[in-house]
Amino acid sequence: MKFILKQEGGFKSELPYGELHVSGDETKGFRxxxxxxxxxxxxxxxxxxxxxxxxxxxxxxxxxxxxxxxxxxxxxxxxxxxxxxxxxxxxxxxxxxxxxxxxxxxxxxxxxxxxxxxxxxxxxxxxx
Missing domain, CATH: 3.30.300.20 (K homology (KH) domain)
Known part of the structure; x- marks a missing residue:
C-alpha cells in the first residue's frame, strides 16, 4: 500500500474498494x-x-x-x-x-x- 500526504492534512491511499483517508484529525480521515x-x-x-x-x-x-x-x-x-x-x-x-x-x-x-x-x-x- 502507498500513502500520499494530503494538502489539507492526513494521508490517502487508493485501494481496490476505494480511497482510504487516514489522519490524526478525525475530520480529515479515520484515526x-x-x-x-x-x-x-x-x-x-x-x-x-x-x-x-x-x-x-x-x-x-x-x-x-x-x-x-x-x-x-x-x-x-x-x-x-x-x-x-x-x-x-x-x-x-x-x-x-x-x-x-x-x-x-x-x-x-x-x-x-x-x-x-x-x-x-x-x-x-x-x-x-
Missing amino acids: PFQLLVASVAVCSGGVLQKVLEKKRLEIEDLSVKTEVKRNPDEANRVTDLHMHFVIKGQDLKNEVVEKSMELARKNCPMYQSVKDSIKITESYEIVS
Whole structure:
C-alpha cells in the first residue's frame, strides 16, 4: 500500500474498494487507532462467522462492540481492547460458541499480530 500526504492534512491511499483517508484529525480521515481496533474486531468477527458456518450453525446476525483503553503516558498507545460479540441464531450452545471463539482467536491474523502488545479480552451473548 502507498500513502500520499494530503494538502489539507492526513494521508490517502487508493485501494481496490476505494480511497482510504487516514489522519490524526478525525475530520480529515479515520484515526489510526480506529483502524487498528476495526482491524482486530472485524477480522475476529469474520473468522468467528466462518468457524460457526463450518460447524453448520446458522447465524442470522453477528456484531462486535468494542471498548478501548489507551495510555496517555506512552504516546496514547492502545493498551486494552475488549470485544463483545452479539451472535443471533437458532440452537446456539455456549460450549460450541466458546470453542468457536478459541478457534477464531488462533486463526485471526490481526488478533495474532497484536496479542503480545495489547491486552485483548472477549465476551459474548447469544440472542435468538
